[in-house]
Amino acid sequence: MELYLKVRLACAGGMSARAAAKHFNISRDTVRKMLSYSEPPGYRRTAAVRRPKLEAFIPVIDGWLDEDRSVPRKQRHTAKRVFDRLREEHGFTGGYTIIKDYIRDRDQRSREMFVPLAHAPGHGQADFGEALVEIGGVEQKAHFFVLDLPHSDACYVRAYPAAVAEAWMDGHVHAFAFFGVVPLSIVYDNDRCLVSKILPDGTLLVSAQN
Template identity: 75%
Template structure:
């Protein structure tokens, strides 16, 4: 079960492809497909609820404390140990800490916000910035890298800059569109201050002047994730992590930013080729659809 959870999290939360997951976990792509289709191993179904003779009388009290915690500061919420101590001291519980810990872990897990995987029609992109340490001209420093992902085909583009400012955002788009040889119909963004001057009461965005000019030039429709909801653009969030792990480990060292970006562009081209070879016609057609949309 633990492997199922890790595989599904890698795909649905981190945005990794089936091929990359198979490589990372050392399993076949058929196994990955099965794990993505089922939330638990097929055939494993519990037919009766779990019985906890020593704990069942106290579960409603634990549920109440956990529910109250949702409105409390994170650092002042019950741990499993604190719940066990309160049950023992205030409620006469004489069971073990382990069964309390297991129950609390399961309740916290099922109480987390869950997300349904999104479908990705062709011609729509997601963009974001990530950070990583690099050595440029012999000086170790932080690189801010622009990432643009085409989720339908899994094609990507990454370019690094000394700062994630307006110039970097605009330049990243220009180079990405040149790399793909096409412009997407829309791009999904977060509410970065370089792009969004402010969010209006009706939920619409007041764009910055230079960003608005770029959108007008390329005739792109801008879309935005909800504030604080990174999962809305999970594909590019996954790409940021993928690029950092695969293109920037060990810490890259280049004489200048131009050389570093030439390397990143080559890695994106190589990744795109690997995806096409791994999935043959289906992904190739998806890429064509992305670029033709």
């Protein structure tokens, strides 16, 4: 994801696809693909993984996991619990690893099903990236605030000495002025200057300086 962002930042700043390919040591086709999507399309498996020892038990596993949606998170099946129940209640003789792998793949497929292929207008994504720049003949690291509007593929980039809360606020002000509108919503990465801690249940603690 970091390389993806760096390439898009470089090209947004005026670097040609050919120059970007040479600078980042990737093909021009790869650069064009990176510029065609506001976020990485992601890996897609072309064929389903076959698990002969598990196939007869998949309906049982899916049933348990589907039922879990209506119970508190702490009461839901872990891969270990599924494995133990299959052995005790259904005579499963396979290993734990194929259970764990199946549940992981199933969760991944479920997440992908709910990721919209098209972005609704009026929504943005914000993040910070890093790149080496030359200022006054001295090479140094710069932090780039990026606000992206995936629906239109419009992008605003502004460089700062550090990725701090003040830079986040300033970047938003300039981005809104550049676009001429304020997005209905903005999705943020778990940047350390915004999020001080992530609790075990997924709750985000926002930094006090924000």
